Amino acid sequence: MAVIVARPDLNFWERLYLPSIVGGMLITLRHMLQTLWRMVFPRRHVAQPGILEMSATGLMTMQYPEEKWPMPEGYRGAPVLVMDEQGREKCVSCQLCEFVCPPRAIRITPGSIPGTDRHTNVEKRPKEFDIDMLRCIYCGMCEEVCPEEAIFLRKEHPIFVGTDRKEMVRNKQELYRLGGVLPRPIKKWENK
Numbered sequence: 001m002a003v004i005v006a007r008p009d010l011n012f013w014e015r016l017y018l019p020s021i022v023g024g025m026l027i028t029l030r031h032m033l034q035t036l037w038r039m040v041f042p043r044r045h046v047a048q049p050g051i052l053e054m055s056a057t058g059l060m061t062m063q064y065p066e067e068k069w070p071m072p073e074g075y076r077g078a079p080v081l082v083m084d085e086q087g088r089e090k091c092v093s094c095q096l097c098e099f100v101c102p103p104r105a106i107r108i109t110p111g112s113i114p115g116t117d118r119h120t121n122v123e124k125r126p127k128e129f130d131i132d133m134l135r136c137i138y139c140g141m142c143e144e145v146c147p148e149e150a151i152f153l154r155k156e157h158p159i160f161v162g163t164d165r166k167e168m169v170r171n172k173q174e175l176y177r178l179g180g181v182l183p184r185p186i187k188k189w190e191n192k
């Protein structure tokens, strides 16, 4: 049912709009002056145990790649794809991770496996597998849901580093390179 919202009666000054415009401009001016002040007198960091104390310069910004601070203990990491001990893809492109991902950071194009391939005992593997690390919220739900233990969150610095937005969309080859091999007691690849 539609709700009718009554229009408020504006007084003379409100109808002029000038006080509101001037007020908004004063707020903008205040922020501009604050920014200028911080540029002229930059603030030093407030020490946080385990992270900022690792910085050689003592500033807030980590000077990567010269510096590599350890990731916080409770931090999960970023998702990458992993292979089994024999360098075979674990992912069977079931798309569960794509379905469950809250910000829709994962894009999978499933592909079939030809009969001559060494993966021939399973039906599918991803033709394309992209993860947009800028959309990812590092929740770990893809890792939780994967039935093949093919996607894991890892904390290595290169996963998080890129020089532009395009580079931060990791494709399949990049995800396998970053993930590497993760031995697990999964034997479904073995021909019976």
Ligand code: SF4
Binding pocket: 079, 097, 100, 101, 102, 103, 104, 105, 106, 131, 135, 136, 137, 138, 139, 140, 141, 142, 143
């Ligand atoms: S960690 Fe979360 S947000 Fe990132 S790709 Fe996996 S499910 Fe999506």
Ligand code: SF4
Binding pocket: 090, 091, 092, 093, 094, 095, 096, 097, 098, 108, 145, 146, 147, 148, 149, 150, 151
């Ligand atoms: S990573 Fe796991 S959940 Fe995602 S498509 Fe591959 S097998 Fe399925």
